[in-house]
Amino acid sequence: MVISLFGAMLARLWYLQVLSGPEYRAEAQTNRVRLIYTEAPRGRILDRQGRVLVANAVVSAVLVDRALITEKPEVLDRLAEVLGVPRIEIEERLTDQRFSPFQPVPVVDDVGKDKLVYLREHQEAFPGVEGVQLTKRSYPNGSLAAHVLGYVGQINDRELDPRRDEGYRSGDSIGKSGVELAYESDLRGEPEVEQLEVNADGRVLRSLSRKAAVPGADVVLNLDLDLQRVAEESLVQGLEAAAKTYDEDQAKRFLATAGSVVVIDPRDGAVRAMASVPTYDPSDFVDGIGSRRFAELQAPEGRYPLNNRVIQGLYPPGSTFKLATAMAALDKGLVRPSDTVDDTGFITVGGRRFQNARSKAHGRVDMPRALAVSSDVYFYRLGQRFWEGRNGFGPTAIQDSARELGMGSATGLELPFEATGRVSDPARRAADNAKNPTAYPEGRWFTGDNINLSIGQGETVATPLQLASAYGTFANGGTAFATRLGNSVRSVDGKVLRRIEPAVTRRVDLPAAIRGPMLSGFTAAVADPKGTAFGAFAGFPLNRIPVAGKTGTAQAPKPLQDTALFVGFAPASNPELVVSVVMEEAGFGSVAAAPVARRILERAFNLEVRPIVPGQGVD
C-alpha cells in the first residue's frame, strides 16, 4: 500500500512538472508580471506653414498612492486642505476605475507651483503623494478652428472594443472628432510599456523591462491660420450685420445666429479655412468635460455648437444650384447661351405662380445675364422644358448634372460625420412615398417640382462644402478633387513621414462652349452693376483679381427665415480659391453672405481687409 501511495505521488509529480510544466510556467509568469502603459505625447496639429494649432502643455499634477485611502486616510485630509479641494473629490479619483491599480492616481491637475513646492518641502507629512508633470492638449489660438481640430477625450467602451488589438486600454485618450479623430493613428504614437514584478499582494518589487514611448507624429494641415482667423471673424461680423437687417417676409429682424464658411483650393481640393458658428472651446474637453457643460453644448437653444455646419449642415442650395441647371441645359442642348427668355417677374404653370424674388422683372435675359441678375424665371423655364421634354432629355437631366458636380455624395473630406446631402428626383420621390406614405404623401413628380429644382428649392439639400467642391470642379475646368484637410504627417523632428496626396474623384466634361458663357455669367454677378453680388464687392479690385460667384437665398421651412448663400471663386480666369458662405436665417445671399466672402478674399489676396457692410439687391 505504501509503495502504491508513493507511486501515485511520483506519477502526479511527473505529470505536473514534466508533462504540464510549460503551461504552468506561463501561468507563474503572468502571476508575477504586470504591464504598465504610459501614453506617448500626442502629436501636434500644425497649419500649412507649420504654425501650431494644437500642442501639448506640461502641467503640474499631484499623484496619490491608492493605498492611502485605507492605510493613511489622515494624509488625504491634509492633502485636501493644502490643495483646497474637498476630500471627497480626492477619494472619488482614487476609487475611479479608469486608473490603473498599479499606478498612483492623478488627483488634481494643474496644481499651482506654490502648492507643489509646499508638498515637496513637507514630503514626510505626505507619504504616497507625489508632484509630477503631465502633458495635456493645449490650444494656443483658443477656439480657432475648433470644428476642424476636434477634441480629445477618454476612450469609452464603444470605442475601445474594436481597438483592443491596436493596444488601446481603458483610460487612454482618443480623438473624439475633427482631425483629432481622423488622424488618430498618426497622432497617438506608441505608449511606453513597463514590465513590473509584483508579489502576491500586488506590491511592486522591481522593473523588469521598459519599452520607451514613441511620440505621436505631427499632422500638418492645408489650413492657413491667418485665413482661418479672418474667415471666422468675417463670419461672425457678417452674422452680426445680418442680424441688424430687416426681414420683410416675417416682419422682424433676421436671427442670424449660425452659419459656416469654407475656403478650398480648386486645384487640389485642399481646405484653406473652415469655420462654423456657433463654436465651442476645445479646451473645455481637456480635463474631461463636465456633464453640465456637455449638456449645454447639446441643447437646442445653443444651436448645437459641436456640429460642424460646413460638413453637417444641410441646406437647400437656392440659386447657387443654378450652376447645375445651367450646365445641364447647355450640355443637353436645351438652350444655346444666347437664347433669351422674357423675364416678366413670374410665370404661371398649371395654375401655380412661380416668381422672382420680390417679383422683380429682368426683361429679356440670356444665360449669362440670367446667372448675373439671378433671374429665376429664366431657370423656371429651363426646369419646365426639361420636364416637358423628358422623353428626349431623360427625366433627371438637372439631377444628373448636380450629381456630376458632387451633390448627393460626400466630398471625401477626412473628417468623420460628413453628410452626403440629397438630390431629389422622381424615382426617389416615389420610393420615399412607397416606403412611408405618411411622411411622404406625394409620390408623383410634377412640372412644378422640376421648376423648384431648377433654382435649388424643394427637397434637394447640400452641405456648404459640397457647394464649394461643385464650384471648384467648375472653376478648374472639370476635375473633382476629394477635399483634404491634411497635408502631410511629420515626425517630431520635422521629417515628412507621409504626404497626403490630392485625389481625383470624378472628371466632368466642361467644354469651353459650356463653361465660357456660364463663367461670364458668374463673373458678371460680381462685376456687373446689375449683378447680385456687385454691391457686396464694391471697392474690391476686380480688375486685378476678378471674382466669379453666385448668390443664393434659400427658403427654409417655416418658421425659419431665409438662408443666405454665396459661392464664389477667384481669380475668375485662373481660380486659386473657392469660398462658400452659408448663413442661417440671414436673408438675401447678396446682402448677408457675399460681403463675408468678399472680406475673406481680401485677406487671401493680401488686400486691405475692410469691415463687413451689407450688400444690396435681391436674388
Place this chain on the structure above:
Amino acid sequence: MQMMAGNPRAPWRHVDLSLVAATLSISAIGLLMVYSSTRQKQLTEGLDPGYFLKRQAVFFVVGAILMVAVMVFDYQTLREAAPALFAGSVLSLLLVLSPLGSESRGIQAWFQLGPYQLQPSELTKVALIVGLAAFCSTQRGPIEARTLMILLGLVAVPLALVYRQPDFGTAMVLVAIVVGVLVVGGAQGRHLLVLGFIGLVAVVAVLQLGVLQQYQVDRLTAFLDPTVDIQNTAYNLRQSQVAIAAGGFGGRGLFQGTQTNLSFVPEQHTDFIFTAVGEELGFLGAGTLLGLFGLLIWRIWRTAALARDRFGSLLCVGVLAMFVFQVFENIGMTMGMTPVAGIPLPLMSYGGSSTLATMMAVGIVLNVHMRRLR
C-alpha cells in the same frame, strides 16, 4: 565507549544509520526550503531574511537532542510511562483550550512560551503512539469488543480535544495512528469493518450536518476541481500546483522560484513547503525528497518487523502510520490529489512542536532498532 565497542550486542552499535541519514537529509532540505520560502518576503518587508531559518535551526537542534535523549533509555521504560504520558497530553490539551492557551487564525492550539509557541497536539501524537502500543501489546490474542470500546473511549478524549481547537488536520493524523496500530495490534477484522462503516457514516454526517465550519468543507472539497473558483478556496491549491509544475524537470534553481519568492503560495514555509521544493528543485529534487521519505518509511517498517517484542513493533507501526499519513496527505494536498488540511510535512515544514514531536518519534524507532537483539 571502550566497553560498548567491545560488546557486539551493545545498543549503540546497532543504530540504524540509514534512518538517521534519511532524517538528517530531509531535515537539511527542510531548513534550506524554509529559508528559500521566507527570505524574499522578509527582505521585501525589510526584515531579517534568515529569521525563520534560524528559528527552524534551533528547533532542529533541540529536536536532535530530544531524539538522542529518547534513545538513551530502553524503550521498555516507555511502557511504564505510557499512562502518565497519555494523561499528561490530555491535560495539556485541556489547558490549551483554557485561557492559558493562545489562539492563532481561529485555532486555539498553542502555549506562548516567551518567543516560542508549544503546540501540545503535536506531542499528543507521540503520546498516543506510546499509549496505544502499550495498551495493545498487553493483549493476548485478538482484542475483545469490550476492550476495544474502552480503548476507543480513551482515544476519543484527546481526539475530541484536538478537534475542539479546532485542528481538523491533527485530529485526522491521530485517527490514522489509531487505525494503523489497531490493524497490526490485534483488532478483529469484523470490528474494524464495523468501525470503518461507522467512520464512513460519520464523515458523511459531518459533511452534511454542518459540524465542520464551511471553510473546512470548502477546503476539503476544493481539490476535486480547483479550476472552478480560483480566487477563494481553491486559490491556494491552484497557486500550489502552479508552483510545483513551474519547476519542470530540473527546477528553476534555488532561490529562483517566482511563485516562491513572490509569496504566491500562502503558508508556503509551513504546510506548503513541498511547493518550494517542486518549483526550485524540480522533479529531480522533489523526486529525491520522495525517495528519502520512502527510505525513511522503509526503515521504520523494517524496524517494526525486526523489533524484539510486540510493544516495540507497535511503537514503530504507530510512527509509520503517522509518517505515511502525513507525507501522503501533505504532498498529495499540494499536488491536488488529496483534500487540503492543515498538516505539516514531517521534518520539512517550519514549526517547533512538529519538528520536536517528529524527531522524538524517530528517536523511538531508533531506540527499538538499537535494542532489537535480546
